[in-house]
Amino acid sequence: MKDAFLVLQHFFNWRFFLILFCITGFGLTLPDRWIKPFRSVRFNIYLFLVIALASSIGTFISPDKYNVYHTWWFAGLLALMAFDVIACKLRRLPMLVQGPTSSRHEVESIEHFFSQSRHKSQVSSEYKAEETIERVRDWLNRHHLSFKEEDQKIKGKPSLSSVALFAARHQLQRWGDFILHVSIVAVLAGNLMGAMFGFEEVLPIPQGSSVRMKNRPYDVALNDFKIEYYQGSGAPSLYASDLVVREKGQLVAQKRIVVNDPLDINRVRFYQASWGMTYDFHTATLHVAGKDIQLRQKEIVRIPGTPLSVRANEFLPSFDIGPDGRATNTDFEGKNPALQVDFLSGGNVQARVWLLKNDPDTAFRIVGDKPLPAAPPPFHFVDVNPIFFSGIQVGYDPGAPLFWTGAIVLLVGLCMHFYMHQRRLRILIVPRGSKTDVIIGGWNSRTIEDFQEEFSRWVAEIKAAVS
Amino acid sequence: MEKIFFGSAFTAYTVAMSLFFGYALTRRETLALTGKWTLMGAVVLHVVSLLIRTAIARQMPQHGWYVPWSNWFESFSFFSVVIVAEYLIIQRGRMVPILGAFVTPLAFIMMIVAINSPFGTQIPNLAPALQSYWMAIHVPVMFIAYAAFANAFAVGLAYLLQERQLKLRKPSHVVFRLPALDDLDQMIYRIIWYAFPILTLGVLLGARWAYDAWGRYWGWDAKETWAFITWLVYLIYLHMRLVAGWRGRKTAYLSLAGFGVVIFTYVGVNYLSELHGFLSNTGR
Numbered sequence: 001m002k003d004a005f006l007v008l009q010h011f012f013n014w015r016f017f018l019i020l021f022c023i024t025g026f027g028l029t030l031p032d033r034w035i036k037p038f039r040s041v042r043f044n045i046y047l048f049l050v051i052a053l054a055s056s057i058g059t060f061i062s063p064d065k066y067n068v069y070h071t072w073w074f075a076g077l078l079a080l081m082a083f084d085v086i087a088c089k090l091r092r093l094p095m096l097v098q099g100p101t102s103s104r105h106e107v108e109s110i111e112h113f114f115s116q117s118r119h120k121s122q123v124s125s126e127y128k129a130e131e132t133i134e135r136v137r138d139w140l141n142r143h144h145l146s147f148k149e150e151d152q153k154i155k156g157k158p159s160l161s162s163v164a165l166f167a168a169r170h171q172l173q174r175w176g177d178f179i180l181h182v183s184i185v186a187v188l189a190g191n192l193m194g195a196m197f198g199f200e201e202v203l204p205i206p207q208g209s210s211v212r213m214k215n216r217p218y219d220v221a222l223n224d225f226k227i228e229y230y231q232g233s234g235a236p237s238l239y240a241s242d243l244v245v246r247e248k249g250q251l252v253a254q255k256r257i258v259v260n261d262p263l264d265i266n267r268v269r270f271y272q273a274s275w276g277m278t279y280d281f282h283t284a285t286l287h288v289a290g291k292d293i294q295l296r297q298k299e300i301v302r303i304p305g306t307p308l309s310v311r312a313n314e315f316l317p318s319f320d321i322g323p324d325g326r327a328t329n330t331d332f333e334g335k336n337p338a339l340q341v342d343f344l345s346g347g348n349v350q351a352r353v354w355l356l357k358n359d360p361d362t363a364f365r366i367v368g369d370k371p372l373p374a375a376p377p378p379f380h381f382v383d384v385n386p387i388f389f390s391g392i393q394v395g396y397d398p399g400a401p402l403f404w405t406g407a408i409v410l411l412v413g414l415c416m417h418f419y420m421h422q423r424r425l426r427i428l429i430v431p432r433g434s435k436t437d438v439i440i441g442g443w444n445s446r447t448i449e450d451f452q453e454e455f456s457r458w459v460a461e462i463k464a465a466v467s
Numbered sequence: 468m469e470k471i472f473f474g475s476a477f478t479a480y481t482v483a484m485s486l487f488f489g490y491a492l493t494r495r496e497t498l499a500l501t502g503k504w505t506l507m508g509a510v511v512l513h514v515v516s517l518l519i520r521t522a523i524a525r526q527m528p529q530h531g532w533y534v535p536w537s538n539w540f541e542s543f544s545f546f547s548v549v550i551v552a553e554y555l556i557i558q559r560g561r562m563v564p565i566l567g568a569f570v571t572p573l574a575f576i577m578m579i580v581a582i583n584s585p586f587g588t589q590i591p592n593l594a595p596a597l598q599s600y601w602m603a604i605h606v607p608v609m610f611i612a613y614a615a616f617a618n619a620f621a622v623g624l625a626y627l628l629q630e631r632q633l634k635l636r637k638p639s640h641v642v643f644r645l646p647a648l649d650d651l652d653q654m655i656y657r658i659i660w661y662a663f664p665i666l667t668l669g670v671l672l673g674a675r676w677a678y679d680a681w682g683r684y685w686g687w688d689a690k691e692t693w694a695f696i697t698w699l700v701y702l703i704y705l706h707m708r709l710v711a712g713w714r715g716r717k718t719a720y721l722s723l724a725g726f727g728v729v730i731f732t733y734v735g736v737n738y739l740s741e742l743h744g745f746l747s748n749t750g751r
Contacts, residue, residue, distance in 0.1 A: 041711040045703050052699040059689040059739055069687040191685065200683070230529055230592040237529060239595050259595040260680050271682040272595075395682035403684060407671045414664035446660070447653050 003401035006267065007190075010197050010398050020189060023079060027086030035087045044084055051077050075192075082188045089181040096178055100166065100424065110164055113426050119442030119455040125466035129431040132438060132466050133163055136427055139465045140167050143458075145425070165427040173422035173445050180413025186406030193399025200396075206278045206389045210246075213394060216268060219246045225390040227275065239272050241390040257392075267396060274391030276332025277317040281387055284312045284339055286355075287380040300344065309344040315384055316340075319356060325370045327354060332389070339381045340366075355381035421446055423454070427462075438466060469523065472516035473544070477578050479509030480547070484571035491568045499564035506551055506567065513548040524590045534603045536610070538591040543581035546733075547574040549607075549614035557618055557658060563646050569621035601676035608669035609694075613729050615662030616701070619655045620726035626651040626719040652714050655722050663701050670694050689739035693732035700725045 010016060027035075037043055054077065058068030068074055114120070125132040140147045147167035199215045210221035223242040230237045239259055245252045255263040255270075263270040284295050288303050288310065295301055295312045302309050319338030322328035327338070337357040343350045354364040354371050360380040364371030397403075422445040430437040440459055444451035486502035489495070517535040524533035536545040554570040582588070629645045645651070673694065674684040685691060704721045707713040 041706055045706055045711070048699045048703050048706070052696045052703075055687075055692050055696055055699075058687065059692050059736070063687075233592060235592045236595060237592065260599040260601075262679060262682065269682055271680075273682065393682045397683065400678070400684065404675075407674070411664070411668055411671065414667055418660055418664050447657060449653060 003267075006398050007193070007402045010193050013197070016193060016196055019079075019192065023083050024086055024090075027083050028091060030087075035091070038084050038087050044088075047077070047080060047084065051081070078188055078191075082185045085181045085184050089178055093178065096174065100168070100174070110426060110428070113424075113443065114428075114439075114441045117426075117441040117443055118448050119444075119451060121440045121455075121459040123438045123440070123459065123463040123466065124432075125429075125436040125438050127436060127466060128434065129163070129429055129436050132436040133165075133429055135465045136165065136429065136438065136462060139462055140165070145169055146171075147425075163429045165425075165429070167425040167427070168423065170420045170422045170445075173416055173420035176413050176415070176417030176420065178413075180410055180417055183406045183409035183413055187403055187410060188406075190399040190401070190403030190406055193402060194397040195399075198395070198397040198399065201394050202273060203392045203394060204274075204276070204389045205241075205392060206280070207387050215394075215396065217247055218252065218265075218268075220244075220270070220392065220394075221246070222390050222392070225275065225388045227388075239275055239390075241272055241392060243270060243392065245270075267398065267400070269395050271393040271395065272390065273393035276389055276391065277315075277334050277337075277386040278332075278389050279314055279316065279329070281312075281315045282385040284315065284384045285382040286310065286312070286339075286341070287382050289379070292382060307345060308350070311342045311344060312339050313342060313352075314340040315386060316354075317386065319354065321364075321371060327364070327371050334386070337381075337384055337386075339384065341381075353377065355379070357381045357384065417445075421450060423451055425458070436466075438462060469516050469519040472512050472519060476509050476513035476516055476548075477582070479505050479512060480551070480571065480575050480578055483509060483567070484575050487564070487567035487571055491565060496564075499567065502567050502571075503555075503558075503564060506571065507555060510548060510552050510555065513544070513551075517545065517548070520590065527590065529592060530590075532603075533590075534606070536606050537593060537597065537602070538584070539586045540581050540584035540588040541591075542606075542610075543577050543584070545607075546610055546614065546617075547577035547581065549610045550574045550577065550617045553611070553614045554618055554621075557654070561646075563650075565645055566622060566625060569625050570618060573617050573621055596680050599676060599680065601672065601679070605669060605672040605676050608665060608672055612662050612666035612669050613733060615658050615665070616722075616726050616729050619658040619662070619722045622651055622655045622658065623719045623722035623726075626655065627716070627723075630716060630719075648715070652719065655719065656708055656714075659701055659704055659722065659725075663705060666698060666701065670698060689736045690732065693728070693736045697725065697728045697732050700728050 011020075054068060054074055058074075061068065063069075125135075127135065137147070145167040147165050201214055203211045203213065203220055205211045205220060205222040207222055207225050210219050212219050221244040223244055224240075225242075226238065226240045227236055228238040229235065240256055241258075242254075242256050243263055244254045245263070245265060253263060253265050257263050257270060257272050259272045262272075281297055284297075286293050286295060289305060291304060293301055293303070293310070295310065297312060297315075300309045300311045316327065316329045316336075316338045317332050318330040318335040320328050320330045320336065327340075330336075338354050339357070340352065340354055342352050352366040353374060354366070355377065356362050361376040363374045363377040365374035366372075424443045426441045428437075428439040428441075430439065440462060442451060442455045442458075444455075483502045483505040486498050486505060490498040490502060520535045520541075521533050524530050524535075536542045550570065551574045554567070554574075558564070558566060625645055626648060629648055629651065633648070646654075673691070677686065677688075677691070678684040681688075700721070704718060704725060707718055707721065
């Protein structure tokens, strides 16, 4: 209910409404001769081909360089697809409603049916026309084939007393094609709505901190972040973030989110997307002068038995030296942990070095602002207890309910169209002297061979019924 | 135990393939019949091996539940059994055992790829993103669709071979066994007919999973995009057949191209996609 309201609210936003109105309006009202080229199958096949090619190109280009899917021309291709569906299918709705026995459309005429029919047979009845009709009706009733007498005029009717009957099974199938095509418009509209009114933002929140969202007045706090690993391997088994969301100090929601289980506040959804180590840490352990000493960040600690003190300034999870010669960080996963340490004497910095955890014999001494390789240090960076951050992705998509509705309707339409098996029979009863000709035409929605057996059986039964 | 059953299944696939090849060359009906029964036996053995594997995995403390299509090895192994199972369903009631000679090599190749998995054949630890019940729903639906397209590919190959040989007027043994071109054409059509809604369902279920795991139902991730391209290719096929009435060689080629795209979506994309890759274990 709330979702429906949300969709409606955005539906009547003038920009969205205008786009949809134009596409639908043009599709429905443009004169036939303008629409004709768009209705050709060839055009649609080329359109699908172009969309497929454009999509595939997008997977080989980094989206940071050029995001194919967010360009106006790609959106235009999808809009063209929606326009085509409306021009091809929605325009034909009246014909669909009137049904296959309506006389208004050439393609539904009896002549057309018999000329296109892939199943045809003729049997001759020994009875007069009236009796034959009765017997054929009886047969149709026994097979639970709903039928009706054609109300359309038969061109070149052989005789005034000839009658045409129409019968069908699984008639609902004829709606499948319409439903599945129109649902594509709903799917695309839902997508457009999401793109126009939704948002996505990533909040990297350090443990114990809080971050203000850009798109909502929410303060999102990360109380705790946890990674668990499978025993005996470095493969992570769990990422979990304890989130607290507040608005002006008031608690809005609180949840421990894990991958595949987001927090949802009025369709604003919070996901566990990534994680990493910040440049800060709780404690670091150094091995100096034969002892392990623990340091908090920026804390000055005396090295036992010496006049020197030590201070750890900063931590880089993945240390590297950039092209400009300065120390840089390449990622946040802790691949090459490095600690920047000052050695002090009487409050003055004597030396500033980078120590590497994975490579205890390498150190970089900082001269000016550039680290230079130094002699193997007599002290080692043993361990660090870093402050993690959790990458919380926040997404809001008001078009999602429309998308899901379209998706479900699409599946229903597909099942109707592909899995129901519509069979139509047209039976012409034409008096010929004291006897009667019964001309039977059949059409089915699947391949010819799906109906062949049944059709011949039906013909045999009708033949038996009238002789 | 699992290894024994898996090994026997692999052997049975190989034997069935050889029998079908033998049938193609010698036209001995008994070979085809034996091939069919061997193939059925292979499916049973393979399914048992998958069940044993699942049971073993479930006893491991780190797995609450488990589905036997969680890594490279398992997914290719599962793919081959679905291909063969669907072949057995498709050929039911049709006297066209020669198609076995086209389908069994596919299953055989998939098994070889499974055994030579670059990530080993042991039971994997599941990355957090894969710990979801959608794993048990989305993945098999995709495999059912993909395996159907694999069968359509095999029939498409048979069609093109048949056509070529008829044109050359040098029919070989295989051709005598093959059904008429029209029947093969209809067969491809029917397979794609049944599989297309399943493919759509699979992609939409994937979208539903992505909605929970990554925060959006569609993000043009490489795997998603290529699944969409696969969908478009078969959409083109259906429009060609259904509306335009094209048939024969053109559409047979399209069934080959379609399966090419399927394979790229299934394997090739893993080197493009960050989220769907077998390699991505970092959760990013």
